[in-house]
Amino acid sequence: MQRIGVFVCWCGSNIAATVDVDRVVAEAKVQPNVVFAQDYQYMCSEAGQGIIRNAIAEHKLTGVVVCSCSPRMHENTFRKAAERAGLNPYMVEIANIREHCSWIHKDKEEGTEKACVLMRAAVAKVLLNAPLKAGESKVTKRALVIGGGIAGIQTALDIADAGFEVDIVEKRATIGGRMAQLDKTFPTLDCSACILTPKMVEAAANEKVKLYTYSEVESVGGFVGNFHVKIRKKARFVKEDICTGCGACMAKCPSKKGLNEFNMNLNNRPAIYIPFAQAIPNVAVIDPEQCIKLKTGKCGLCEKVCTAGAIDYKQQDEIIEEEYGAIVMATGFQPIDASKFDEYSYSTCPDVVTSLELERLMNAAGPTGGVLLKPSDKTHPKSITFIQCVGSRDVSGRGKCYCSKICCMYTAKHAMLIRDKYPDVEVHVFYIDVRTPGKNFDEFYRRAVEQYDVDYIKGQVGKVYEEDGHLVVQGVDLIANEQIILNTDMVVLATAIEPDPTARKVASMLTASIDTNDFITEAHPKLRPVESPTAGIFLSGVCQGPKDIPETVSQAGAAAAKVIGLLAKDKLLTNPCVSHSNELLCNGCSCCEKVCPYGAIGYEDKLINDHGVRETRRVCVVNEALCQGCGACTVVCPSGAMDLKGFSNKQIMAEVDAICR
Amino acid sequence: MHFDQKETANLITRMSGTDPKKCMKCGKCSASCPSFDEMEYHPHQFVSMVVKGDVERLLASKSITKCLTCFACVQRCPRGVEPANIIEAVRVTTLRQQGTCYLSPDDVPAIVDDQIPQQALVSAFRKYRK
Amino acid sequence: MTYSYYPGCTLKTKAKDLDHYGRLCAEALGITLEEIEEWQCCGAVYPLAQDEIATRLSSVRTLMAARDKGQALITLCSACHHVLTRVNNDMASNDNIRTKANNYLQPAVPYAGETRVLHYLQMLKECVGFDELKKKVVKPLTGRKIGAYYGCMILRPANEMAFDDPENPTIIEEFIKALGAEAVVYPMRNECCGGYVTVKDADLAKKRVAKIMHSAKDKGAEELITACPLCLYNLQANAGADAVPVTYITELLAEALGLK
Structure with missing residues (x-):
């Protein structure tokens, strides 16, 4: 009893x-x-x-x-x-x-x-429980990091430091991500490239780290400890191991109309290009949309000038297959499209720019060589107006419901840098709230106001327009309770940030859940912030939610620690509360396979002895290592063959009976 | 007559069909308003005063006759508050409760020219007279 | 193609040109506009108060008449278009308003926003197409610098009007280009002209129009076109030093089609 x-x-x-x-x-x-x-x-x-x-x-x-x-x-x-x-x-x-x-x-x-x-x-x-024993599965001691920005680089370096092999897959031709595009960083104003490039170099030099640039994850199979990943290495049309990065091809390329993505499309680049001076790998890539040779078969100038013989117009995409124990998502962000807010005339006035565009306009490697000039006529601006919260905290359907978190600080940074370098330029900032909850953050913002005389105006801007050869900002000063009409030369929009558009696709390949804003959901908002609810999937950087660089780096390290903890194990205990099929009842209909979100169900032809009748039947087989015990198969099974250990149909009915008693 | 500010504010909110509590006080409505300088109380004040139940002053103010219902505030509000609907609800409340009359047919011949389109007069009467 | 057509009060009186040339051009373009029988005033302003039912009823009658003929409803006047579109949206999506309006009107078939409400310009774009329209132009308006004046009513609120980008609209510019003229884009083209407030406060309208005209001139417009009789009135009657001539969209169309 x-x-x-x-x-x-x-x-x-x-x-x-x-x-x-x-x-x-x-x-x-x-x-x-x-x-x-x-x-x-x-x-x-x-x-x-x-x-x-x-x-x-x-x-x-x-x-x-x-x-x-x-x-x-x-x-x-x-x-x-x-x-x-x-x-x-x-x-x-x-x-x-x-x-x-x-x-x-x-x-x-x-x-x-x-x-x-x-x-x-x-x-x-x-009363109906049965003793269960957890199974075991092996762990492939190698990690995959998707995304080669500061989040991905830091995670990979930390994993490599613990002695494990780690691969970075980066869709662009170079690692570095958004941080590489920034001029200076808050709240210390050190040069972004100066602190990032050593890490990029380290990632390239570390023998435990392998870089797959200009590559994308094609498919993901398997489960924690045993992921099977296909990576598409897109054709660069340049042999990566031969190219010396001399840049002779770039100088000779006659097609110079490609938009320079690294400079936020503010200037042009040749069809064959190295994204920026410190790119890793320092290897050229051909933009097939712009290349005359690839489009028409004529030209071939780059091949002629390449002394290393690295050009290969016939290069094809290559599929690489690898096994991993853990996967880290570090897919990052992009600014939203500012033309959704055309009351600010972004589409029609070249002197209305986004904050990320301003980073490039202030950077020595940017389109103006670091001299701040109005994009329209390349003259020196006398007045610059910043507008905060463009698309952040916006539930109208045009923007994002959340606070993008980084804009208050980078705007204070921009304002200060401009006032420091060009004291003749007056700077106005329209803000709703200034949010500075970080170490030395409020002090930093106050410096902009008190030391650099930046004019902070509490209130939003209603319209920006061009008139009589300059920009006019129509805003409100809520403290003075006045509408303000301000003549200015440039307007900078602090556009909201959103997850990189690839995040959704990658998340669905990893069966990692995402929220309504396409940020990846963490397993627990407080206690498991760098893990996805899907075992073996970890989160690093802005793919989980808006973050600045220090937070991203901290989280990248935390994700690495979780990966190291996983890879350090030789075996993983599997959840014994998994589904199993009664072979005598299974009719091989495939219903369960179709609903299984983890791909844990397969079929095999098996000799079945059904009450003396021996025949070969197609029956369901559950991969216990993959099954997460969600129970979808038990609900959908028409013959009642599928059951879940620890949550059997009989147990659930017994519970219902007890409740109704 | 008994006048309860809170109750009237609730009535105004219901009539407006919008939720002024969604306002985050950015002021974009007032930044967009073409009638800002004509108004004693500005669009963002209408919204916050209705939330607070401070509506007696709004009902008495000429500001309600200055809103052009151009919907710039509605279009640009990041929170979907629709300030024009609030201002309209205040205006309708004065018409209904106080029978205010900002425009009389007797005034018309003197203040308009012969080119004024019918729609202007119909609109003005709809807005200014019960 | 046959459409139901709602001219509205002003098009029968002060804005006869808007109506007359609208019909003439439609005919020339092979479009039949069937005027709604015994139509009433749309109400001139859309009733923003949620509990106003009676002031929506005349619009519902018009919308229903078009529904009963199985036709989309065309308007030219921006204000009428605004009111009809929004009342139609109410009838489609606001249970309270739909129920009460139907209870009041007791139509044979209850109305639930089935009619498609289109502005004349949308009809031109959809039914004729601006590329086709270009081919039908007999007197191209070459060399003329024309600014579009949109005003408020056809654009905002965009989620209801679904007409164009409310901050950077392009449809009238496309129309101007199709007629062979140069479309001048100026930032004040979607700012309010002063609307009905001009009746009591012409000074307010003067200030508004001064800004609009200055902006249009600053960007090089030599004439303006609009679809709204009240906008046209304000732009003409309240213009100051920067005055630019203003006509209706249909007048310009008639000119290009050789009908004027």
């Missing part, structure tokens, strides 16, 4: 204030097979766990029900306690009488009644 013990937790007043725990214990004692029931203030405490362990020994319990908080919090705690007392850990059931009961009820009578029902259901379920 089974002997069940029921343990009711008060959780201080969290449960006890809304649930009469004495009544739950009294009710438990009269349930069939329950031989012991007790309440305690904090069941998760060492003393509380002691009560459970002693009761298992003393009353020879075969199953345990803990009425407490969500199993997401303490199921593991109580399973371990049971295991220490010699009970199979899967003989423990949790009745969630906190999140599902006390927290959502105000009336104690109702709360108590519901707690009793939840307890009864858990007792009914545990």
